[in-house]
Amino acid sequence: MSFQSSFVLFLGSLLFLLLIATSFGQLQVDYYRNTCPDVESIVRTAVERKFQQTLVTAPATLRLFFHDCFVRGCDASVILAKRNGAAEKDNPIDLSLAGDGFDTLIKAKAAVDSVPGCKYKVSCADILALATRDVITLTGGPSYAVELGRLDGRISSKASVRHSIPHANFKLAKLKAMFASHGLTLADLVALSGAHTIGFSHCSQFSRRIYRFRSRSRIDPTLDLGYAKQLTKMCPTNVDPRVAVSLDPTTPWIFDNQYFKNLRQGKGLLTSDQVLFTDRRSRKLVNLFASNSTAFDQAFVTAMTKLGRIGVKRGNQGEIRRDCTMVN
Template sequence: MTFIRMAQSLSFVMVVALLAFSPLCSSQASGSAYLYPQFYDRSCPKAVEIVKSVVAKAVAREARMAASLLRLHFHDCFVKGCDASILLDTTGTMISEKNSIPNRNSARGFEVIDEIKSALEKECPHTVSCADIMALAARDSTVLTGGPSWDVPLGRRDSRDASLSGSNSNIPAPNNTFQTILTKFKLKKLNIVDMVALSGSHTIGNARCTTFRQRLYNQSGNGQPDFSLVHSYAAQLRTRCPKSGGDQNLFFLDFVSPTKFDNSYFKNLLANKGLLSSDQILTTQSAVSLELVKKYAANCELFFEQFAKSMLKMGNISPLTGSRGVIRKNCRKINT
């Protein structure tokens, strides 16, 4: 009997061992790998720290860079998924997403990504993807400016192409209607809660005069300003954003605490002092979004908690994994 029990035990151990090495358990090999924070623990253990170090230096040099790196991740994920396609330069056969309307003359931070990639290639060549660098840089930028932290799932790979048309059509625009913006979020499996929370990233950063000029002079095509914008704030904005000219003049998205990641953005919206039309419509076009704005304005911790959750969801939009992507040696170019 003892011999039989030992044989049964050995059989069970062998089955477990076989299952452990079965290709069905290797999602990486099957091309359907999932993302997880410890992805580089063995292949490049210093990866997360290297990204954090370079981002910290960049933000110390220029506070605005935090918002730029956060925006870069957002503008990448909303096109073809979080695949670093936004980083690719134009070639003879491909037009860069940098030339799209949402990115032209405004997307920035590419040199910081280059600096991170260069440091990582020295530490562990051909290992860390540009897409993962962007996801980590977005998290680090948020934390460095006082915002929440989250464990970034890793293991994304990089695309082999870009989509100018996708960049032009998928990224929410400052003058889009509420429904249009919500639809763009829903197409990426993000809901109205994600939309309001992620809009809260406008608690840091700048916007150009050209992105909100219509609110000051011709909101509805009748030569009248936006009724939802406080007169005194509008008058202040007009001094540096005239009817013509000054397109590139920069304005704080959150004039109260422009370099601090907090919930002032939502408080500004409740005071009708949102800079972009896409900001203010969160309080004027939907009872659901208005209620969320009120909650986040009243409770910064609640906003931080939801922002982290929504960033995790956004960072998981259609990632390339396994054989479906590559690790670019240079984030700006396709491997040759």
């Protein structure tokens, strides 16, 4: 390769790195060092208090963050309310979001704004990112530095959710495409799916796997038969479809790598869970995370950091809301 060609390649690589940097370059761990230096401890205290009141705080907050970032970027738009019921949170997909997640953010925001020097200086989007890290740690998961500096979005649309959130019946191809559209790799996809080590889903999200599957047995053959029978008891045909079932039947309130061990046993609750093991393209990652909790923790932190950079608002694109539920 000639010197000229090498130089052109170098310039191209440098430009690419600069483009990446400008997409989330305003985010930094110590963003509030001069405006609200104790923001992390303030949020953590509020989250711990909420967590002590109800364990649902953890999965609810984690899921809220994911749903927020995947729709319009990490801008707390999922919190916005509209009188006509046309906000993101009014979409049927988001109606299943547990209220404890919203309540965690609102209480943490109130705690931050109660400090005179911090009042109206920290965005709801950043508080949600911090609260998410804190609930992961509180349930036994890894701690990590949270990049800050997001602004809150002013737009929230019910229609924008429909094609933005992965569905419970998605196979790997659809999941990969959706995550790739946000710059997330297959490793990120599998690691972030590991968040299902805590929390729950509803009978309506997996009932087809135990009652209406296209086979003579009527049960999804990728499901462990004993586990399938347990699910039929928890979700009989006449049950309220809103009844909740733990995503991890073994350690449902502990953030660990048990989720991946479950997949190897055919105990993934959702189709989008179990496919990570049945599909050869992702099976190696499942096996790695199942056998090495450190590898999972590291991959999860990397993926969460990348997730937190999606669609960050800057300048006149956003604001710091006084009330997380409405624009200023």
